[in-house]
Amino acid sequence: MTVTWDPxxxxxxxxxxxxxxxxxxxxxxxxxxxxxxxxxxxxxxxGRSVFGDREKEGVTGGTPPDGPDVGDHGGEDPADVGDHGGExxxxxGDHGGEDPADVGDHGRGDRADAGGHGRGDLTGTREVPPGLAVxxxxxxxxxxxxxxxxxxxxxxxxxxAQSLTWHAPIAVGASIETRAWIGRIKEGARAVFFDVExxxxxxxxxxxxxxxxxxxxxxx
Amino acid sequence: MGELxxxxxxxxxxxxxxxxxxxDVPRDYARVSRDHSAVHLDEAVASRVGLPGVxxxxxxxxxxxxxYLGRHADGHGGRLASFECRFQAPMLPGVPIRVRFERxxxxxxxxxxxxxxxxxxxxGVAVLTPALPSAGSSDAS
Numbered sequence: 001m002t003v004t005w006d007p008x009x010x011x012x013x014x015x016x017x018x019x020x021x022x023x024x025x026x027x028x029x030x031x032x033x034x035x036x037x038x039x040x041x042x043x044x045x046x047g048r049s050v051f052g053d054r055e056k057e058g059v060t061g062g063t064p065p066d067g068p069d070v071g072d073h074g075g076e077d078p079a080d081v082g083d084h085g086g087e088x089x090x091x092x093g094d095h096g097g098e099d100p101a102d103v104g105d106h107g108r109g110d111r112a113d114a115g116g117h118g119r120g121d122l123t124g125t126r127e128v129p130p131g132l133a134v135x136x137x138x139x140x141x142x143x144x145x146x147x148x149x150x151x152x153x154x155x156x157x158x159x160x161a162q163s164l165t166w167h168a169p170i171a172v173g174a175s176i177e178t179r180a181w182i183g184r185i186k187e188g189a190r191a192v193f194f195d196v197e198x199x200x201x202x203x204x205x206x207x208x209x210x211x212x213x214x215x216x217x218x219x220x
Numbered sequence: 221m222g223e224l225x226x227x228x229x230x231x232x233x234x235x236x237x238x239x240x241x242x243x244d245v246p247r248d249y250a251r252v253s254r255d256h257s258a259v260h261l262d263e264a265v266a267s268r269v270g271l272p273g274v275x276x277x278x279x280x281x282x283x284x285x286x287x288y289l290g291r292h293a294d295g296h297g298g299r300l301a302s303f304e305c306r307f308q309a310p311m312l313p314g315v316p317i318r319v320r321f322e323r324x325x326x327x328x329x330x331x332x333x334x335x336x337x338x339x340x341x342x343x344g345v346a347v348l349t350p351a352l353p354s355a356g357s358s359d360a361s
Contacts, residue, residue, distance in 0.1 A: 041252075130290040130300055134283035138253040154257060155269055159278040163304030164286070212304075 004220055005153045007192050011185065013150050014194050018182040024143035027177045028136055030128055030170065041136060127169040133200075133209050137164060140178035141196045141213045153217060160193065161214035168208040175203045183212065191216040230327045231298040231348035237288050237319040241276055245313050249280040275310040281342060285319055285332060289346050297351030301328070305344025311336055 028041045145152060170176060183195035193216050200209035246260040258265035259275055266274045282305060290300040311317065319334040324345050334342035 130286035130303070131283035134279050134286055135252045138255060138277075138279045142254055155265075157257075158310075159307055161304070161306045162279065162282050163302065165302040166300060 005156060005217075007187060007217070007219070010150070010152065010217065011187060011192060014182055014185050014192075017147075017149065018185065021181070023179045023181045024140065024147070025177060025179050026136075026140045026143055027175065028139070029175050030132065030172055032172050041132065041139070126172050128172060130164075130166070133164065133166065133170055136176060136178060136200065137198050137209065137211050137213070140180040140198050140200075144180050144182065144196045145215065156191075156218045156220075158216050158218060159213065160191075160216040162211070164209060164211040166209060168202065168206050170200075170202070170208050176208065177201050177203075178209075191218045193217075229297075229350045231293050231296045231350055233323050233330055234289060234292040234321045236321065237285065238316055239284070240316040241280070241311075241313045243313045245280060246274050246276055249277045253277060253279055255279070271310055273312060276313055278307040278311070278342075281307075281311055281317065281334065285334065285342070286346075288319075289330070289332075289348065293348040298349050301347040301349045303332070303344060303346040305332060305342050307342055309336075309339055309341045311341045317341070 031040055031042045144150070145154075145157070178198055178200040180196055180198045183197040185194045186192070193214060196213045196215065198209070198211040198213065199207055200211075202208050250256045250260055255277055259269060259271060260277055261274060263274055266272075282303070285305075286300060286303050289303065293299050315336050317334055317336050319332060319342075322331045322333075323329070324331045326347075328347050328349055330346045330348055332342070332344045332346055333340065
């Protein structure tokens with residue numbers, strides 16, 4: 001296969017940031033969107049980290065600010081990201097132009113401590129569905145992928161694999177901090193593969209989510 | 221130190237899942253995930269890199285399936301513990317995605333296979349943990 005970009009410097013940059021144990025952090029508050037308990041992600045201003053000083057902090061760029069999320073919510077779509085036209089077995093319905101970041105109410109009734117930066121006044125009523133945790137993880141991974149120091153050839157980048165393990169419920173109102181770092185790097189015959197590892201923590205330091213995102217930079 | 225709780229029962233294998241992501245899903249999910257990569261938003265760029273059109277975010281499909289699995293487990297008193305998958309091919313909006321589930325190698329694992337236009341697009345394994353007995357219960361059946 002013809003290689004249309006030079007893998008060597010990309011591999012070197014990935015390896016350099018991994019060797020330096022760089023980590024990238026994002027922090028989100030999961031806010032309720034309406035009285036029904038649907039939730040969305042919101043940025044959290046920089047402040048105290050649940051990681052304290054034990055982790056070296058890297059550049060956190062790469063996730064440009066988004067406009068405020070507004071609108072309703074009410075969906076039964078498993079992903080609850082608005083109406084995507086599905087009328088299949090999941091009963092995906094029309095949510096009528098709502099915020100795509102909203103996620104549905106699962107009503108587990110779990111409680112979680114979301115003091116500090118979290119919305120403790122709003123917390124502890126409902127666990128958010130896995131789809132929201134996935135979006136939260138994606139935002140953290142993008143912090144790595146968009147780091148200008150890596151200068152990745154995005155036209156060749158594909159998401160090759162993903163794993164997530166849920167360690168604790170994530171409730172509406174919780175403040176979730178995610179740390180991401182570069183894991184395994186491997187050059188294959190058809191692509192350069194590298195893992196972005198993520199760990200997400202609640203405000204009180206409990207790990208709630210652990211993930212590995214495998215990215216492939218295709219040759220050619 | 222007390223004994224560890226013993227799981228009771230198991231979460232049954234979910235029914236197949238079929239849905240058709242609408243054309244505006246990539247745009248909407250770009251807002252959610254903040255992944256504004258051109259292959260998800262720009263037909264011209266997608267075409268230039270050999271794709272038939274803009275493609276879905278893999279994490280959209282992953283999250284959709286994970287939420288379906290989570291709801292299924294929740295409905296049986298259990299929960300989604302983990303989900304790992306490989307993305308095997310680009311997935312397109314406007315084309316139904318059909319997902320089949322089978323029992324995996326353990327009583328808690330479920331194999332996940334998704335196809336679009338009869339082409340495999342995602343395969344993986346989820347772990348659905350069953351309910352734990354209530355406090356004080358000694359029934360390990």
